[in-house]
Amino acid sequence: MQSVITSHGIKLSYQDRGDKAAPVIILIMGLGAQMTVWPDELYFGLVDKGFRVIRFDNRDVGQSSQLDEFGDPSLVKSWLSTRFPSRLKVPYLLEDMAGDVLALMSSLKIKKAHLVGASMGGMIGQIIAAQHKKRVLSLTSIMSSSSSPKISSTNMSVFLKLAKRPQPSAREAVIQYHMKMNRLIGSPKYPAKEQELRAQAKKNIERGYNPGGFKRQLAAITASGDRRKLAQKIKVPTLVIHGSADPVIPLSAGIETAKHIPKTKLKVVYGLGHDFPVPLMPKLAKWITKHALKSQEKSQKRAQEKSQEKLQKKALQKAKKKQAQAN
Template sequence: MTRIRTRDGIELAYESMGPEDAPPVILIMGLGAQMHVWPTSLCQRLVDAGFRVIRFDNRDTGASTSLDEHGNPSLIRVWLGRRLNRKPRVPYTLKDMSRDVVALMDELGLPSAHLVGASMGGMIAQILAAKKRKRVRSLTSIMSSASAPKVPVNQLQVMLKLARRPVQRNRDEHFRYITRMSEVIGSPGYPMSEAEIQRLAETSWERTSSPLGFKRQLVAITHAGDRRRLLQKIKARTLVIHGADDPLIPVTMGIETASLISKAKLRVITGMGHDFPEALVPRLSRLLIKHLNRANSEWQQKLKKKKRAEIPSKKAANEDSGDPMDWLEPLDKPDQSG
């Protein structure tokens, strides 16, 4: 694990897998989730397919900077502010979190990358794909949405359960919370094994995390509001993946996301909830690799066209770079023949 420090003073913990000269894929994780929620087996399959994979902890998560100086913001106040068309003060926004991704790319010397975002990470990736087009080779939005989810009773119950995170660092409470969340948001068609749940709990426990970081990220999501107009600006090749049985963000919101992005491909997976069980890795990796390969080919073709277009202009510039008076005919030299 390595760290970088952004201009905003945020330290981001990240891991890079695969050759540094391979096409880069940046994995952006969701609400309160650490980088290791991305299955290592999924990362390895992408590396084996010829990509460089970078996963990282968002601010206020895992081993990245915890912003505890911002305390415990009021989610109700932010929600009401959005409803009343006011702009309540928040610790940070999804746009700030998208700038973290750009800072990571800059530090790694990546002019562009493929972005794969899950849940909140999908929202961050959407913002970048719309606002930083030249830096996004492709977009994959997984179990995400184009606006703050409309919360019917069953989704509200899920959100309330998610919000009941242990506020003190207590190992037993942490393990019980991870187990409970797996039951609440897990994939009914691809249930996690006890070993998987135990491994997730142990990994997240070992790495420092602020209990209130989850709340501050949730406030950033709520503050972001509606991004549907923004998504219509996305030009990058886009794949939208959503679980038919997602109990947190309904599949209708994934369908809406795909409909807003020009030529986006939608893949709905029956039995998938709001997690990444190992049993889903083969299918997810096939979808991702196919999408990334096609997007990377298109990106390379665009670069070649751009270079071909630049060659004549450079040649013309070189031809015009001489003395500005060269276009005048030279004066006749005095006749010195006698």
């Protein structure tokens, strides 16, 4: 893996594959999840379709900077702040994490990219698309939301079952915790096998496990508030993908996101939870590819039209100047 250091001193570990001259897709992962949660079947599937694809660890996860000096925010206070307005003091916001993506792009000399974000990553992608329009070619928001986190009986049940995260020293307990989490948030129609769950859990632990980082990212989500008004400023073509059986961020949140972002297409996947079942990855790769290529064509057409307008304007100015000289 490679890494860059941002101007704010944040180390970002990343993987960069594909032709350097090809259109760029940046994959932004969700809460507490490492970049390896993006299945290789999707990652390399997009590379095989002709894209330069970059996935990375967000701050406070995996092999990127771990900001343990900020301590562990209270998960209870974080969740309560979603229902009762309060000034929750947090180490950073989603806007800061959006800045990390832009810093990564600048370090790799990427002017524009297609953004694909999952869960929290979709929220980060929405912020970038709304506030930095010139850097984004298209947005794909997967299993995400444009509003403040909402507590329901379903996600509260999941939250309570996962609230106590074991310490890194208790290796087997950490493995069992990850397996339990992935069962709870997984897709009913595409259940993962026990050996697959265990292999993924061990892989995550070996790369980097930090329960404090998860808490700080969750605090960032809750403190960053509602994005529905911001979402209306997104002008790039947007694809929203959401599962019908998502127990963390319900389908209604995906529908609402599509409603608030102009030029949005919604894809509902029956039986999909809050994960990435391998059997679905060819379909997701196909959807993302089609969306990105169509957006690319529109962007190139607009650029050509602007170039033509400039040429016409320049020719008109030249003709006026010539006429003035003749008079």
